[in-house]
Amino acid sequence: MRMDRRTFLKGLGTGIAVAAPGCSLLPCRLEAKEVVASKEFMGVLVDTTRCIGCRSCELACAEAHAMPVPDISDASALDKIRQTSVTQWTLVNRYQTEKGEVFAKKQCMHCNQPGCVAACLVKAMQKRENGAVTWDTNCMGCRYCMISCPFDIPKFEYDSAFPKIQKCSLCWERLQKGEKPACVEACPAEALAFDSRRELIEEANRRIYKESGKYISHIYGEREVGGTGYLYISAVPFEQIGFRTDLGTTAYPELSKGFLYSVPIVLLLWPAFLIGVNTITKRKDEVQRREGGKK
Amino acid sequence: MNTVIAAEEKRELKDIVAFIRSELKPKGKLLTPFNLISAPIILLGVLLILYRLARGMGAVTNLSQEFPWGIWIGFDVMVGVAFAGGAYVLTFVVYILRSDKYHSIIRATVLNGLLAYVFYAGAIFLDLGRWWNITNPLWGNKFGVNSVLFLIAWHFLLYMLAEFVEFSPAIAEWLGLRKLRKILGSLTVGAVIVGIALSTLHQAGLGALFMMAKGKVHPLWYTEFIPVLFFVSSIFAGLSMVIFEGTISHRVFSDKISHEDHAAYDDMLIGLSQGCAVAMFVYFFAQFLILIHGWHWALLNTPMGYWYLTEMVGLVAIPCFMFFQGARYRNMLLIRTAAILAMIGIIVNRLNISIIAFKWWVPFSERYFPSWMEIVITLAIILTEIWVFRWIVNRMPVFGKPPAWAEEKHQ
Numbered sequence: 001m002r003m004d005r006r007t008f009l010k011g012l013g014t015g016i017a018v019a020a021p022g023c024s025l026l027p028c029r030l031e032a033k034e035v036v037a038s039k040e041f042m043g044v045l046v047d048t049t050r051c052i053g054c055r056s057c058e059l060a061c062a063e064a065h066a067m068p069v070p071d072i073s074d075a076s077a078l079d080k081i082r083q084t085s086v087t088q089w090t091l092v093n094r095y096q097t098e099k100g101e102v103f104a105k106k107q108c109m110h111c112n113q114p115g116c117v118a119a120c121l122v123k124a125m126q127k128r129e130n131g132a133v134t135w136d137t138n139c140m141g142c143r144y145c146m147i148s149c150p151f152d153i154p155k156f157e158y159d160s161a162f163p164k165i166q167k168c169s170l171c172w173e174r175l176q177k178g179e180k181p182a183c184v185e186a187c188p189a190e191a192l193a194f195d196s197r198r199e200l201i202e203e204a205n206r207r208i209y210k211e212s213g214k215y216i217s218h219i220y221g222e223r224e225v226g227g228t229g230y231l232y233i234s235a236v237p238f239e240q241i242g243f244r245t246d247l248g249t250t251a252y253p254e255l256s257k258g259f260l261y262s263v264p265i266v267l268l269l270w271p272a273f274l275i276g277v278n279t280i281t282k283r284k285d286e287v288q289r290r291e292g293g294k295k
Numbered sequence: 296m297n298t299v300i301a302a303e304e305k306r307e308l309k310d311i312v313a314f315i316r317s318e319l320k321p322k323g324k325l326l327t328p329f330n331l332i333s334a335p336i337i338l339l340g341v342l343l344i345l346y347r348l349a350r351g352m353g354a355v356t357n358l359s360q361e362f363p364w365g366i367w368i369g370f371d372v373m374v375g376v377a378f379a380g381g382a383y384v385l386t387f388v389v390y391i392l393r394s395d396k397y398h399s400i401i402r403a404t405v406l407n408g409l410l411a412y413v414f415y416a417g418a419i420f421l422d423l424g425r426w427w428n429i430t431n432p433l434w435g436n437k438f439g440v441n442s443v444l445f446l447i448a449w450h451f452l453l454y455m456l457a458e459f460v461e462f463s464p465a466i467a468e469w470l471g472l473r474k475l476r477k478i479l480g481s482l483t484v485g486a487v488i489v490g491i492a493l494s495t496l497h498q499a500g501l502g503a504l505f506m507m508a509k510g511k512v513h514p515l516w517y518t519e520f521i522p523v524l525f526f527v528s529s530i531f532a533g534l535s536m537v538i539f540e541g542t543i544s545h546r547v548f549s550d551k552i553s554h555e556d557h558a559a560y561d562d563m564l565i566g567l568s569q570g571c572a573v574a575m576f577v578y579f580f581a582q583f584l585i586l587i588h589g590w591h592w593a594l595l596n597t598p599m600g601y602w603y604l605t606e607m608v609g610l611v612a613i614p615c616f617m618f619f620q621g622a623r624y625r626n627m628l629l630i631r632t633a634a635i636l637a638m639i640g641i642i643v644n645r646l647n648i649s650i651i652a653f654k655w656w657v658p659f660s661e662r663y664f665p666s667w668m669e670i671v672i673t674l675a676i677i678l679t680e681i682w683v684f685r686w687i688v689n690r691m692p693v694f695g696k697p698p699a700w701a702e703e704k705h706q
């Protein structure tokens with residue numbers, strides 16, 4: 001087939017029509033940078049050997065975020081393992097372990113590269129410069145963040161006509177003002193420490209080395225799912241205090257990276273291939289018709 | 296010159312409005328058994344949708360913090376879009392490979408695909424808790440380009456446009472707009488190429504959504520190849536749907552289909568059946584390789600393992616074999632049965648990944664099971680789609696031949 005101007009323009013038009021959305025869908029920035037504008041990610045170190053299960057952190061969190069205040073004098077709440085909820089961003093669970101009772105605080109882990117942030121198609125879920133993972137009201141309510149969170153932290157208000165996603169924000173507003181997260185400030189046992197993630201890992205290692213035999217040699221969150229803002233040290237293996245230890249060290253956004261990288265390639269090569277096949281079959285068709293005409 | 300054309304168009308516009316008005320009136324009997332059953336369900340569905348919008352998701356659905364996605368995503372979107380895959384496969388065969396054999400069913404298939412996207416992908420709207428923000432991914436600085444869902448949202452939208460362009464010549468023929476018909480007809484191949492590229496990616500993309508559900512989807516189903524598996528399975532899901540839909544359409548709309556088409560139809564079914572068989576074989580083989588490389592043999596001897604084998608053998612390997620045999624011995628009944636089995640297989644597969652094998656460790660009493668209201672709304676969506684499909688088929692040249700003036704020159 002002769003490539004005349006008309007065919008050329010048609011092909012060009014199709015190419016542009018395909019390439020335009022292709023380029024806009026390029027995955028430009030897959031990884032949240034660990035250090036943004038020379039600021040470090042902040043985090044919290046939870047020393048489960050120090051936690052006394054007083055639930056002051058639950059109270060402080062509820063007060064700081066205008067949520068229903070729990071009655072922390074009622075110890076029966078600890079009888080069963082609880083999950084965070086739309087009205088409770090953090091809580092303490094009690095576990096029976098090989099070394100007796102251990103308390104462990106639960107809340108958003110503030111991953112270095114959060115699955116929920118990569119999942120969000122409107123950037124409602126954000127990794128802030130200081131490390132906090134926060135939710136914003138431009139959310140569509142698709143709940144893909146809930147599917148993508150390895151720790152099942154985002155909670156959705158099913159009973160509201162104007163629902164929100166509720167989760168720990170690392171007290172992002174307080175951090176802006178230079179304050180500590182409410183839970184850290186409220187902890188009477190110094191089980192919680194707030195600092196840069198780098199400092200916290202050093203502190204955790206210091207404690208593990210110094211008091212040999214007291215801790216198991218593992219900082220939960222140092223490598224899990226690519227590293228998290230909340231870090232835990234413990235005297236007992238983490239499976240015994242409600243942690244998933246099968247999540248691996250790959251950051252969750254990496255899991256769909258392969259697919260996203262294939263997108264621009266497919267969008268450019270596939271149409272080119274199809275146009276090629278179409279040109280060949282068109283020629284065949286014409287030859288056939290010409291021969292048919294002769295008969 | 297231009298003013299003459301403009302005047303012509305103006306006069307036409309008036310006629311067209313009158314024509315559309317006359318066409319809006321129902322044709323045929325209103326009190327058919329299908330109408331009597333479907334109308335109340337659709338009505339109830341509409342009421343429930345209003346209730347859901349007023350009172351929130353929890354008032355209507357059984358969704359929970361553990362199971363954020365139910366049948367509106369797992370069935371309506373995942374299965375609906377897979378079944379709509381017939382459109383991109385057949386447009387590839389008809390417009391790219393230029394096989395005339397399937398020309399007579401291309402319009403019905405494209406229409407089905409278009410409506411499936413409008414209704415089933417449209418079901419996302421109901422599932423969005425904050426639906427008033429549905430246009431957020433389209434503009435502003437709110438492009439979550441790292442999200443697979445962002446890609447799917449854009450692809451759904453663009454693909455609906457592509458399918459509309461592919462179907463639009465039928466609308467122009469219906470309205471008797473010759474000039475427009477010519478312009479729209481010339482856009483078809485471009486729309487087909489764009490449509491195939493978009494389909495490849497968002498069919499795979501629906502699977503890629505679950506890549507970040509690692510640790511939540513049972514290891515027998517979770518693999519990094521889910522996107523590839525979703526794409527390959529959408530080929531035979533779509534073709535099986537074409538076989539199934541065609542079987543029903545040929546009964547219901549038999550008056551619209553010329554005799555010649557009935558005769559050629561068997562040949563077409565055999566071709567579709569061969570396509571299904573090959574795609575299913577590739578799919579089965581890929582699943583088999585993934586199972587071997589995943590070292591999950593021990594898991595096969597568990598309840599979830601038996602369920603996995605039921606899906607892979609009963610709903611993939613067996614219908615695949617039936618398609619081969621059906622095509623070989625020209626056994627239409629075997630082909631149709633295989634199509635139904637393959638479709639059940641797709642439903643089971645998509646529900647497994649999104650609901651059944653999702654957090655498989657959660658005890659039965661705490662698992663998600665759709666509420667009757669979720670099911671009624673789903674039924675209402677399907678039935679409305681059928682109503683719209685019927686309305687269009689009864690008016691536009693979908694099954695029958697286009698008007699003489701619109702016949703393509705070389706035919």
